[in-house]
Amino acid sequence: MNAPLTVAVTGLNATDNPGPGVGVIRSLRHCRDLNVRVVGLAYDALEPGVYADGLVSDVFMIPYPSQGVVPLRDRLAYIRERTGFDVIIPTLDAELPGFVELAPELAAQGVGTLLPTVEQLDLRCKAKLAALGDRGLPVPASRVLTDVAQLYTIHEVIPYPLVVKGPYYGARVVHTLEEAVAAFYKMVAEWGYPVIVQQFVAGQELCVLAVGDGDGGLVGAVQMRKTVITDKGKGWAGVAIRDPGLSQLTATFMKATKWRGPCELEVIRDAAGGYHVLEVNPRFPAWCFLSAGAGMNLPYAVAELAAGRPLTPLHDYRVGTMFVRIALDQISDMDAFSRMSTSGEVVRSQGVSR
Amino acid sequence: MQRLRDLAISDSGFVFDPFSGATYTVNGTAQVLLDGLKRGLDRDGLVALLRERFECSTEDLPRDIDDLVQSLRMFGLVPGGFEVRG
Amino acid sequence: MSRPLYDRPILARHQTGLMNKFSRVASMQPQTHIDGVPVQTLTEAYGSPLFVFSEKTMVARYRELRDAFARRFSKVRVTWSYKTNYLDAICKVFHREGAWAEVVSEFEWEKARHNGVPGERIHLNGPLKTEATLRRVLPEGTLIHVDNFDELALLERLADELHLTPKVAVRVNMSVGSLTAWSRFGFNLESGQAMTAANRILAGKRLELVGLHCHLGTFILDPDSYREQAAKLAGLANELRRAHGAILSFIDIGGGFASHSKLKAQYLPGEQATPGFDRYAAACAEGMAALDYPAGQEPTIVLESGRALVDDAGTLISTVIANKRMPDGQRGLVIDAGVNVLFTSFWYDHDVVPAQPFGGISEPTVMYGPLCMNIDVVRDTIQFPPMRTGEQVVFRNVGAYNVTQWMQFITYRPAVVIIGADGRHGIIRKREQLETLLASEEVPSWL
Ligand SMILES: Cc1ncc(COP(=O)(O)O)c(C=O)c1O
Numbered sequence: 001m002n003a004p005l006t007v008a009v010t011g012l013n014a015t016d017n018p019g020p021g022v023g024v025i026r027s028l029r030h031c032r033d034l035n036v037r038v039v040g041l042a043y044d045a046l047e048p049g050v051y052a053d054g055l056v057s058d059v060f061m062i063p064y065p066s067q068g069v070v071p072l073r074d075r076l077a078y079i080r081e082r083t084g085f086d087v088i089i090p091t092l093d094a095e096l097p098g099f100v101e102l103a104p105e106l107a108a109q110g111v112g113t114l115l116p117t118v119e120q121l122d123l124r125c126k127a128k129l130a131a132l133g134d135r136g137l138p139v140p141a142s143r144v145l146t147d148v149a150q151l152y153t154i155h156e157v158i159p160y161p162l163v164v165k166g167p168y169y170g171a172r173v174v175h176t177l178e179e180a181v182a183a184f185y186k187m188v189a190e191w192g193y194p195v196i197v198q199q200f201v202a203g204q205e206l207c208v209l210a211v212g213d214g215d216g217g218l219v220g221a222v223q224m225r226k227t228v229i230t231d232k233g234k235g236w237a238g239v240a241i242r243d244p245g246l247s248q249l250t251a252t253f254m255k256a257t258k259w260r261g262p263c264e265l266e267v268i269r270d271a272a273g274g275y276h277v278l279e280v281n282p283r284f285p286a287w288c289f290l291s292a293g294a295g296m297n298l299p300y301a302v303a304e305l306a307a308g309r310p311l312t313p314l315h316d317y318r319v320g321t322m323f324v325r326i327a328l329d330q331i332s333d334m335d336a337f338s339r340m341s342t343s344g345e346v347v348r349s350q351g352v353s354r
Numbered sequence: 355m356q357r358l359r360d361l362a363i364s365d366s367g368f369v370f371d372p373f374s375g376a377t378y379t380v381n382g383t384a385q386v387l388l389d390g391l392k393r394g395l396d397r398d399g400l401v402a403l404l405r406e407r408f409e410c411s412t413e414d415l416p417r418d419i420d421d422l423v424q425s426l427r428m429f430g431l432v433p434g435g436f437e438v439r440g
Numbered sequence: 441m442s443r444p445l446y447d448r449p450i451l452a453r454h455q456t457g458l459m460n461k462f463s464r465v466a467s468m469q470p471q472t473h474i475d476g477v478p479v480q481t482l483t484e485a486y487g488s489p490l491f492v493f494s495e496k497t498m499v500a501r502y503r504e505l506r507d508a509f510a511r512r513f514s515k516v517r518v519t520w521s522y523k524t525n526y527l528d529a530i531c532k533v534f535h536r537e538g539a540w541a542e543v544v545s546e547f548e549w550e551k552a553r554h555n556g557v558p559g560e561r562i563h564l565n566g567p568l569k570t571e572a573t574l575r576r577v578l579p580e581g582t583l584i585h586v587d588n589f590d591e592l593a594l595l596e597r598l599a600d601e602l603h604l605t606p607k608v609a610v611r612v613n614m615s616v617g618s619l620t621a622w623s624r625f626g627f628n629l630e631s632g633q634a635m636t637a638a639n640r641i642l643a644g645k646r647l648e649l650v651g652l653h654c655h656l657g658t659f660i661l662d663p664d665s666y667r668e669q670a671a672k673l674a675g676l677a678n679e680l681r682r683a684h685g686a687i688l689s690f691i692d693i694g695g696g697f698a699s700h701s702k703l704k705a706q707y708l709p710g711e712q713a714t715p716g717f718d719r720y721a722a723a724c725a726e727g728m729a730a731l732d733y734p735a736g737q738e739p740t741i742v743l744e745s746g747r748a749l750v751d752d753a754g755t756l757i758s759t760v761i762a763n764k765r766m767p768d769g770q771r772g773l774v775i776d777a778g779v780n781v782l783f784t785s786f787w788y789d790h791d792v793v794p795a796q797p798f799g800g801i802s803e804p805t806v807m808y809g810p811l812c813m814n815i816d817v818v819r820d821t822i823q824f825p826p827m828r829t830g831e832q833v834v835f836r837n838v839g840a841y842n843v844t845q846w847m848q849f850i851t852y853r854p855a856v857v858i859i860g861a862d863g864r865h866g867i868i869r870k871r872e873q874l875e876t877l878l879a880s881e882e883v884p885s886w887l
Contacts, residue, residue: 384449
C-alpha cells in the first residue's frame, strides 16, 4: 500500500445531469492500492455527494467560478490548512479556467494537479472545434453564426439536416430552413450568441475517456458506447468497447494537442465506418467509474500523476463491462445540512494537524 | 406566535421551521431578538435586551427591530398583521 | 467579559443556488483610498457623487498597449478615441504620451484642435461628416475615414473645389468569427464593396488612398477576432497592391479591446476573462503576417482604443442615502448616483465595494439610483455587507463612456477629479449648478 494521499474533488452535484465528482471519488476509493482520504469541494449545501454514505471524509464549500480566482485562492488556502490535501481534481467546465490559472501557485505549495493549459482549453471550446480539423481530426463541417440571416445561405456550405447548437449547451437537429430559424432563436434565447451550426452526422454515439501525459502521449483510455440515453442526452447505461479506429483517433488527438489530464471525446461512427468528433470535454465524464470497474482506473492514474508519484503500468480494461446508473435516495438528518449552510464545511474525519 | 415558538434554532445560527420545512441563517443579534419575541417582549423590552447583550453605539435599534419583524412577516413566521407592541 | 459588538439583525432564508457564502464578499476589501488619497478627503473637497480618474493608471495602460504592439510592429500609432472620454485633462494625458486623436464629429475635432493636436494628426471617423465639417477640416490635412459612397462623392467634389488632395482611408466592415458585424459602418468586405470603393478612389485620383480601417465593435474578449480581422485587412491591402501597385501608409485596426469591467452576460470576472494587451497584439501580428509588402515599406499599425485605456482608471464614488427592505426579502440600497451618471450599468455588472471598513453578514442587495424611475438600477443583486446612510461605495473600472454619455436629469451632473502621479488632485470638470444650466436657456419675450 502506498503512502496516504489526500485528494480534493469537485463536482458533487450528482443530479439527473450529474457532475463527475462522485464517479471520480468512487474510482479512487475502488482502488485497493491507494490509501486515500477524499475532501469534497461543493458549491451548494445541497449537492447530493455531500450526503452519500462513505463518499467524502470532509466537505468544504468553495466560491463559484464567477467570483474569480482571488476568493478561490483564499478559500483553498484555508481548506488546505484544515485538511492538508495533496492533489486537486476539478471536474466542471466552468471552474477549469480558475484552477488552470492557480495551478502553478498550487504546485509551488506542493499541491498537484493534472490539467490542460489555457491554450488547450481554448482549442476545444465549442465555437472553435473547427480548429481541431486543421490539426488532422475529423470534425463535422460547422459555422459560427451571429445573425439569423446567415441561415438563408447555409445550405450552400453545409447541406441539411443540420445541428443547431448553443455556445455552451443545447443542440437540435433541423431539416428545413424554418426549423433552423426556430432553433436559432431558441438557442439565442436560452444561451445567447453565438449559435453554432454543424453538419448532422448519423451513426453510433461513442465516447472515449482519455488521459494525456502532456507530451502527446496517452496514459490510458477507455471507450464506451451509451446503451441508455436520458431525455437530456446523458448516458444512463453503457458498455465498454474497443474500436481500433477510435484508438487511432484518440492517439491523433493526444499528439495534435499534447493534452494534459483527463478529457472526454464524443464521437459519431457513421455507417461507412467514418469518425466525426462532435465535442471534446476538458475533464472526466460522469461515467468515469466504468474505467475503474473495467480494470483501468483512470481517476486513480490522474491522482497519482498529479501527486508526482510513479504510476504502476495500467492494466488493460475488460471490454463488455457495463455500467447502469441507479437513482437512490440518501437519508440524512438536519445536522450535515445545517453545518454546510452555516459554516460551509462538514468535517467527519479527524482532520490532520499541520 | 406558535410558528415562532416552534422554530428550532441552533447555536451556530441555523434555523429550521418544522411547519414549512424552510431553513434560515440568523446572526447573533437576530437570534437574541427571536428569543425576545418568543417571550413576548415589547419594543422597549427588545431594545433593552439588545443593549444588555451587545455593545451598541448610535444605531437606530427600534428601526432594526422593525426590519427584522418585516422579514418574519414576509416569511410567514409571524401573522400578517403582527407588530411589536410599544 | 466584553459584550459582542452590535450588528444589524439578519434572517436570511436558504435558497438552493444562493447559499454559497464564500463568494467575493468573503475576500471583499473596502477601498478606502484611490491612488493613496482617502475617499473621504475627495468627497469632502468635491462632493458626492464624484468621478475620480487616476493619471497613473491611464499612463500605465497606455504604455502597456503601445509597448505590446511596438514589440511586434516597426511602426505603431495610438490614437485617443475622443468619444470614450473627451474631458480636456484626460485627452491631454494621452496626447502627452504621444497619442494622436480619433474623432467622429466636428465637435470632437474642434476639441482635439483645442487640445493642441494638429489637424493632420486627427483621424475623422463616423457617418456624421457634413459638407461644412469637411470644409472646416480638409484644409488642415485631417485623415478622413470614408464611410459611404455619398461621402466619397462629396469628398471628390470638395477636392476639386478646394484644390486639395485629401488623404483618405476606406472604412471596412467584415464578418469575423462569432462577432456581430458592425455592418452599418463603412464598406462591406465580403461583398466586394470595400474593393469597389478603393478602386474608385485610386482610379479617380482626386483623393489619396493612404489607409484601411476596420473597427470590429467594443469589449471584444476574444483576441482571435483580431487575428482574423488583420488577416482580412492584409488580404485587401495585398489585392490593392496587385491591382494598382498601391502601398498604404497605415492599417487601422480600430478599438474594441476589453477593460477589466464585466459584461452582464459574462460569466467570469474581468481579472480572468480580459486578455492582456499582449494577447491582442500577438493575434494581430499573426494575422498581419499575411501582408505582402516590400521590406521597409510596412504600414503603420493604428490603434483607436478608448475603453481599454481609460475604463480601469475611472472610479465613481457614491453615497448611501437609504436602506430599504424589498418585498422579495432583498435589501435595497439607495445611493446618490443613478443610471444618469453611470450609464454603463445598463450593460455591465460593475465592481462595487464599500469605501470604509465593514462587518456583519452580507445579504443579497440591489442598488438603486436617486431617479424617480423604475429603470434606475445601478447594480442588480449583489452580495453586499450592511451599509449605513452617509457611508460611501466605490464603483471601479467605470472611466469609459460615462462622462460622455451621462445625462442631466432631475439633478446636476457631478464633478470629475484627477489624481496625478504624485498624489496631487484637482478638478477637471466642475459639478453643474443652477447657473450652468440656466446659461444655455432662454425665455422668449412673450412668456
Ligand atoms: C470608429 C471607432 N473607433 C474606436 C472606438 C473606440 O472603441 P473602444 O472604446 O471599444 O476601444 C469606437 C467606439 O465606438 C469607434 O466607433
